[in-house]
Amino acid sequence: MARIKLTLAYDGTDFSGWQLQPRDRTVQGEVESCLARILGAKTRVHGSGRTDAGVHAVGQVAHFDCPDERADLPWLRALNATLPPDVRVVDATPVSGEFHARYSARSKTYEYVLWHEPGFCLPQRRRFVWACGPVDFSAMEAAAGVLLGEHDFATFQNVGTPVKSTVRxxxxxxxxxxxxPQESVWRFEADGFLKQMVRNVMGCLVACGRGKLAPRDVRSLLSAGDRSAAPATAPPQGLTLIGPEYGWSDSCDNQDNNCP
Structure with a gap:
């Protein structure tokens, strides 16, 4: 079998997230349906992570396996001709069978966009920003400094996905x-993220920016390990998965890999 790595972009507004669900529309479900039509068989797609309902992506990475004789299909063109307009393949590359979209990732990056103009938000931006209003950037940046580095982020994890460790x-x-000028973009990079961790941290930063929480209190929140002690989760539409980062040897560009 050959392994194909996909890079995907999607507008998450009308999806119930990435992960396959029996009755709801998901990105994984759409991609697998297209592959089934192309290959004539059910094909599982493995993503680098699970984006929530309403969350977007410009660099979601996934992989699937196909028969060796189908590896040379023009996958980008074939999939984009079949996929709905709110999801697109931006790259399709053969990779080593040892590559895994999730487990080979060394880090991941997200961006969250805030809209600060009080009283209105441009209609063209409402699906991609949190219209949180004016905030104190200095307070938010002070709180962000507390969160940098290695910590137990249990306070910023929503229930639903068991993990061995909440340290990131x-x-x-x-x-x-x-x-x-009405927007700010907050960039998050980490070796991994817990369920809704970015949105929970963003909600905390905005609470600091609104003066509802002092930056010095963020350290106490981390130590508490209690989700109920922290501010509310930020809405999903401001969040975009920029993508994971992989080691250079995960690509078929490396001549030492056993690629199809």
Missing amino acids: TLTRLSRGPGAS
Whole structure:
């Protein structure tokens, strides 16, 4: 069998997340349906992570296996001709059979976009931002500094996905300019994320920016390990998965890999 790595972009607004669900529309379900039509058989697609309902992606990575004789199909063109318009394949590459979209990832990056103009949000942006209003950036950045590094992030994990450890290393949490003067973009990079961790951290930062929580209190929240002690989860539409990072040897560009 050959292994194909896909890079996907999607508008998550009308999806019930990435993960396959029996009665709801999901990104994984759409991709698997297309592959079944192309290959004539049910084919499982493995994603780098599970984005929630309403969350977007520009670099979600997935992989699937197919018969060796079908490996050379023009996968990007074939899938995009079949997929709905709110999900697209931006790259399709043969990889080593040792590559795994989830387990081979060394880190992952998300971006969260805030809209700060009080009273309105542009209709064109409402599906991709949290219209949180004015905030104190200095307070938010002070709180972000507390969260950087290795911590037990149990306080910022929602229930639903059991994990062996809630310790993660957040290597970047920084603010940048948005697509318009009314926006700010917050970039999160870590070796891994817990369920809704980015949205929970974002909710905490905005609470600090609104003066409802002091930045110095964030350390106590971390120590508490209690989700109920932290501010509410930020809404999903402001969040986009930028993508995972992999080691150079995970690609078929490395001549030492046994690629199809």
